[in-house]
Amino acid sequence: MSQGPERHAGSARNVVRGAVSGGVVQAGTVEGGVHLHGPSRQAVALPYRAGIAPPRAVAFQHRVYSPLLAEMLDRGGAAVPCADGPVRACVVSGLGGVGKTQLVLDYAERLWAAGEVDVWVWGAGSREAIVSGYARLAADLTGIEDHDPEHGAQRLLEWLATTTARWLVVIDDVQSPGDLRGLWPPATAGGRVVVTTRRHDAALRGPARRVIEVGVFTPEEADGYLRGALAGQPQLLGGDSDGVAGLARELGYLPLALAQAAAYMLDRNLTCAAYRGRLADRRRRLATLVPEGEGLPDEHRATVAVTWSLSFERADRLAPAGLAGPLLAVASVLDANGIPCGVFTAPEVLALLAAAARREVSGEDAVDGLGCLQRLSLITLDPDSRSRRVRVHALVQRATRDSLPPDRLAVTVRVAADAVSRVWPDIDGKTAVGQVLRGNLDALAEAGSQHLWEPDAHPVLFRAGRSLRESGALAQTRDYLHRLHTTATERLGRDHPDTLLARTNVALWRGYAGDPTGAVTAFEALLADYLRVLGRDHPDTLIIRDYLAYWRGHFGDLPGGAAAYEELLADELRALGPDHPDTLTARNNLATIRGKAGDAAGATAAYEELLPDLVRVLGPDHPNTLNTRANLARWRGHAGDPVGATAAMEEVLADYLRVMGADHPNTLTTRHYLAYWHGHAGDPTGAAAAYEELLADELRVLGPDHPDTLTIRHYLAYWRGHAGDAAGAAAAFEELLADEVRVLGPDHPDALTARCCLAYWQERARDRAGAAAVYEEALAERLRVFGPDHPDPLRIRAYRRERSTGDAPA
Known part of the structure; x- marks a missing residue:
């Protein structure tokens, strides 16, 4: 054994013995009918050292935990005291391989070298080894050898309790808290106890003990x-x-x-x-x-993987037996940095656990199984985080995956994907849970991407794309959706429905990213393939026609979009029936495009006719019903009744708050329209104040760069200007323009609109030269993006002519 420098000449002997540990036994007690006289006599000269300690690591590192042992034990627990008195024992707990033994060895060697202990004992093993080691050590120290090892172990504990010698007992790699039951060394002024273990059980805590959780290197x-x-x-x-x-x-x-x-x-x-x-x-x-x-x-006695193999087995034997293994398998294919606990209680995971354990398994059983893994330090449970509740070391994950046969890995990946999809909220935006779930999908793809495409594309792949789009991360969304389409084409073929769906998402992204022309082109090509592969009346084909009509109208071809919706509605009535949700959606979209084409009264009438059918078919609290009520209020305002629009929007907002909550994107959008119609009803100051409050919530929920947040900044600046602060509005639009160019790109319609608004409010703020220059820039940008015949450049030209006569529009 590596003994370090000997401080005391004439040391009697260093006896190599078995494992040592202990529990408190007072002198004069009776154990098994054998009276233990005390105090026992001392039969060896001091200093005395027993047991085989491991060698010091070649490149040993002093760590942040090293001073903690000394603060707890050498100073009587002054730094971190126990409620019941000074600390006399430390339990050093952590994952196998984090360096617990080396930390304790360093502490023990420093004490020995400084002559601060007279007896240093190092041991480890099962309860049987601990008992036999205690008995041998008692024979060495007292000169009395017991034929019954249990009696000898108690004799050692008596000696430790009564001796005036300073002693240190290290019990390395305790496998189970039960191995120490009745064998903890006594809490004395001259004694120190250090236990290392992978276990995390409450039984390791006790009077005068503290637990130090050891992690990986910094x-x-x-x-x-x-x-x-x-x-x-x-x-x-x-x-x-x-x-x-x-x-x-x-x-x-x-x-x-x-x-x-x-x-x-x-x-x-x-x-x-x-x-x-x-x-x-x-x-x-x-x-x-x-x-x-x-x-x-x-x-080292074992490789990394073998070091953990016993922990895997022991965790699986803990009650509820048989669950820890498959739970760790699921965790091994997800994100090491954090997994929501709901993933492990999803029905798909419970079915996997039930098949492994051959019995019915509840969500409570699954949570208890996670506790078994934590007790062996194989995972960490964070009670303060719902979205990252379960954490696991990446190498534990890899060792676990290495142990899974290919067929079991495939099943585990699919089940984990099912569970992630199950717990994914309908709307997540920039919420923490959305980011966490996207991270877990990335981990799933790395662990077994091929299994997410067998036999078809797993739905969670598309859910992640929608989540990214809702988060406002335009560049990330673009890259992800293009990768998804490429992979679908390679794995499933060009005409597979999932490949067509991936193309649909790419086309949608182009429209949402501010390229309606590109979206129209993409949907026209898609429609040709859908008609060829699925036929004219297939529901997916009809959805593509809906998207094409929408983006045609959004691009500026309002009559073409309206005509496309009328044709689509006729086909959906024939193929799907009047009460099908897609038919009702087409009626909603046709009403919207009528309003955009200038027929606000017709749009209002269409929404009034649609609303009772939605209530009857979907119910009053269905999101589509609430959306239609919001659209009806909006177009009522555009039809000339801003006061009625405001009142109706207030009622819709109350129901959105009740049904969807304050932070749901639709609730925030309804607050936007309510503030807008407050302004048009004659209260621009109130509108500006409402937008300021809304902006604070948008920043909190969605973040500063989300397109919806940028939209709210646009209207806040707009109503500030109409409330009388033209210079403030111009300054706000100048800041907004810079951010929209950075986030959305210079060609995005919102950025182009912001440039025109900046010029308008500069004009109102008496900065005619600045306004003229910005109008020239705006016209050049619009001509470049849309061409000379698009309505937007024509409107800018008209405004320039009007401005030259001094007759600027409001």
């Missing part, structure tokens, strides 16, 4: 370790500045993994970059990237 500690371990061959560090840091990051800063990776690199003369390349190869199992057997560094 990035700085990991960097120091790797540089120290590879110091003999510095060329392996490589010239890439990110080589060492990247390797540490990809190994999750786990000390054991870093040690074994360094040894593997030294054995094979691999640079950090080369090892990272092998690590990134998902065809390689984790067990193949560490030294074999005798080549393990620092006298």
Whole structure:
């Protein structure tokens, strides 16, 4: 054993014994009919050291946890006291491989070298080994050998309780809290106890004990370790500045993994970059990237994967038995940084657990199974986070996936995808849960992307695209949807319904990103393929015709869009019937395009006729019913009744708040229209105030760069101007224009509109020269984007003529 420097000459002996641990037994008690006289006599000279401690790691790192042991034990717990008195025992808990043993070894060696302990005992093992080790140690210390090891163990505890010697007992790698029942060393002024374990059970806590949760290296500690371990061959560090840091990051800063990776690199003369390349190869199992057997560094007893294998097995044996394994399998294909707990209680996961355990499994059972994994430090449960409740080390995930046969991995990936899809809210926008679920889908794709396309594209793939679009991340949405379409084409073929759906999403993105012309072109090509593959009356074909009509009208061809909707409505009435939701949607959209074409009264009448049918078919609280009520209020205002529009919008808002909540995007949109009609009803100051309140909520819910947030800023500036602050409106539009160009691009219709509004309010603020220059820029941009015959450039030209006569429009 590595003993460190001997402080005391003439040390009697250092006896290598078995595991040691203990519980408090007062002198004079009777155990099993054997009277333990106390205090026992001391039979060996001090200082005395027993047990086999491991060697110190070659590149040992002093860590943030090191001072904590000393603060707790050496200072009587002054820094972190227990409620029941000074700390006499520390339980060092954490995942296998985080360096618990090395931390405790460093602490023990420093105490021994400083002469602060007279007896240092190091041991580990099962309860049987602990008892036998105690008995042997009692014989050495007291000179009395008991034939019954249990009696000998109690004799040791009596000696520890009554001796004046200063002692330190280290019990390394305790497998179960039950192994220490009745065997904890006593809490005395001269005694210190340190236990290391992967367990996280409440039973490890007790009087005068504190638990230290040990995590992985910090990035700085990991960097120091790797540089120290590879110091003999510095060329392996490589010239890439990110080589060492990247390797540490990809190994999750786990000390054991870093040690074994360094040894593997030294054995094979691999640079950090080369090892990272092998690590990134998902065809390689984790067990193949560490030294074999005798080549393990620092006298490690097992590889990373084997180190955890016993933890996997023990967790699976804990009640409820048989659930921890499949739960960890599900966690292994999801995001290591956080998984919502609801994923593990989804019906699909419960069915997987029931099949594995061969019994009915409830959501409560699944939560208890997660607790079993936490008790073995295989996962971390964060009670303060709903969206990232379950966390797991990335290498634990990989070791778990390596143990899954291909058919079981395929099932696990599909079940996890089903569960993620199940817990995904209808609207998530920029909420934390949306970001977390998208991260979990990324992890699923990395763990087994092929299984998400067997036999068809999993619906969660499309849900993630919608989530990205709703979040306002236009560039990310574009890239994701194009990748989705490319993959669908490669895996399923050009005419597969899921490939066509992926193309549909790409076309929709173009429209939402401000390219209605591109959207029209894309939907025209799509419609030809849908007609060829699915036929004229297929519901999906009719949906494509709906999208095409919408974007035609949105592009500026309002008569063409209206005509397309009238044809579509006739076909949907024939193919689907008058009460089909798609037929009702077509009626809603036809009414909207009539209003945009200038027939506000006709749009109002169409909505009034549609609303009773929606209430009858879908119910009064259905989102489509509420949307139609909001549209009816809106077009009532455009038809010349802003006061009636305001009153109706207030009623709709009350129902949105009741049904969907304050932060739902539709609720926020309704508040936008309510503020708008307040202004048109003669209260521009009230409208501006309402938009200020709404903007604060949009920033909180959606973030500063979401298109809806930018829209609210537009109308806030608009109503500030109409409330009498033309200069403030011009300044606000100038700031808004810069942000819209940055977020949406210079050709987006909203950015083009903001440029015109900036010129208008500069004119109102008496900055005629500035307004003239901006109008020239706006006209040039509109001509470039839309062409000379589009209505927008024509309107700008007309306004320039009107402005030259001094007759500017309101």
